[in-house]
Amino acid sequence: MGDERRYIGVAERRARLALRxxxxxxxxxxxPEDIARSLVALHGTDPATVYLAVGARLTEPATTVSATDRALYEDRTTVRMHGMRHTVFVFPTDLTAVVHASTGLAVAARERASLVKDMAKAGAPDEAWLKEVEESALAVLGRRGQATAAELARDEPRLREQFVYAAGKSYEGVHTVSTRLLRVLGVEGKVVRGRPLGSWTSSQFRWALAPEHPELDAAAAQAExxxxxxxxxxxxxxxxLKWWTGWRVTDVRRALAAIGAREVELDEGTGYVTAGDVAPVAGPAQPWAALLPGLDPTAMGWQQRDWYLAPELRPALFDGSGNVGPTVWWDGRxxxxxxxxxxxxxxxxxxxTEGIGREAEAMIAAEAERLRGWVGAxxxxxxxxxxxxxxLAG
Known part of the structure; x- marks a missing residue:
């Protein structure tokens, strides 16, 4: 990875963030496809985040909803699926095979084993029965194109079967086969989220068969x-890197070596860039403002965030589980x-308010008006x- 380390300070890191x-x-x-490709992944746990993150970065924000819907559900150039850390993201479709092989396979194996174990403990039907139901459900989905879990269960009634989870424990509950099985099929890369039942803010999704993709070598996919x-x-x-991917540190180090990553010096210590990305990067000619949504991929992009988010701001801007809420940005912080x-x-x-003058406040206000303009009613x-x-919401 090279012995000479170039120092990359906060100003340059913010410049890279602004442009990339x-x-x-x-x-x-x-x-939207260009944005997803630039960011690698858009957080999809909160459906509205995808649209708000796109709208903050589009040249024509008025097209946010129609363009994002087109990319997700018509052209299928982006796909909503499970990815790093067992979280739902929207990825460029041409990256789905890489995500599946690099992060999904290990999670999928654990999820299926957990489902089979929980069903066995509850005295529910065995693994062979589950496999039969799975194949039937996938066939139904293939015929329907897209369907909700309830619609799938009308054609495959065994999906309605229930079993008791964690019997006798304080968190005992009743699980439906469809809920758990569709989750497993999602992390296995067999199904993805389709159109929501409601508007772009709805969290009730139909399911669809995942786009076909080649099975890649896990180590090569991690490097990619x-x-x-x-x-x-x-x-x-x-x-x-370990935090964002959810990998073991040995996987991170192997992938860094595989791509010939270069070491650089950061305020936090050793950092890494790709082999061709060591040269200084100049920032944009003008300062900028942005209103980013909760869970935005920029705000959640790094585990160590002091270079763009002062520690004293975190109690107000994060919930108790470490999820960032809507943030106001000025020129990289x-x-x-x-x-x-x-x-x-x-x-x-x-x-x-450090360094915030009339220009900054005017540009932030303009971004707020820009956001209201396309969100509408x-x-x-x-x-x-x-x-x-x-x-603030009152």
């Missing part, structure tokens, strides 16, 4: 995913939070609510 994450005005993208992510987010520390009120107004508050409440968002 499509946040500076001159770096905005024409299509790491190369994509470092291109978008480098420099990053080993801790950042988080400076506050925002929310949408019941009447649709986008309100924001500065939590860090839709009301968006983050799935994971934070103190400042709750207070």
């Amino acid at each position: 994450h499509r946040l500076a005005g001159t770096a905005r993208a024409a299509a 995913l790491l190369r994509h992510w470092l291109t978008a987010c480098g420099p990053a520390t080993e801790a950042d 988080v400076v506050g939070g925002w929310a949408q009120r019941a009447d649709g107004e986008i309100v924001w508050r500065l939590l860090d 839709t009301r968006v409440t983050p799935r994971f609510r934070t103190p400042v968002e709750r207070e």
Whole structure:
């Protein structure tokens, strides 16, 4: 990885973020696919995050919903599926095979084993029965194209079977075969989320067969995913890489070696960039402002965040589980939070006023108006609510 280390400071890291994450005005993208490719993955746990993250980065935000729907459900150039850390993301379709082989296979094996074990403990039908139901459900989905779990169960009634989970424990519950099985099939890369039942903020999804993709070697896929992510987010520390991927540290180190990553010096210690990305990067000519949604991939991109998010701001901007809420950005750093009120107004508050003058406030206000312009009558409440968002929303 080379012995000479170039120091990359906070200013350059923020410059890279502005350009590569499509946040500076001159770096905005024409299509959702371009944004997904630039960021590698858009967080999909909260359905609204995908659209809000795209809208913050599009040159024509008025097209956010129609263009994102087209990419997801018509052209299928992006796909909503399980990925790193067993989390739902939206990926460029041409990256799905890499994600599946690099992060999905190990999780899938654990999920299936857990389901079989839980069913056996409950005295439910055996693994052979489960496999038969699975094959039938996939055949139904193939005929229907897209379907909800309830629609699938009408054609395959065995999906309605229930079993008791964790009997006798404080967290005992009743699970339905369809709920658990579809989750397993999702992490196995056999099914993906289809169109929602409601609007773009709905969390009730239909299911669809996953796009066909080749089965890749796991180690090669890990190297490829790491190369994509470092291109978008480098420099990053080993801790950042381990956190983002959810891999073991041995997997991270093997992938770094496989792509010939270069070591650089960061304020946190050793960082890594791709082999061709050592040269200095100049920032955008003009400062920029952005209103990013909860769980935005930029705000959640690194485990070590002090270079763009002051530690004292975290209690107000994160929930108790470490999920970031809506954030206000000025020229590469988080400076506050925002929310949408019941009447649709986008309100924001500065939590860090250092270096914030009239120009910054005017540009932040313009971004709030830009956001309200395309969101229109839709009301968006983050799935994971934070103190400042709750207070601002009233």
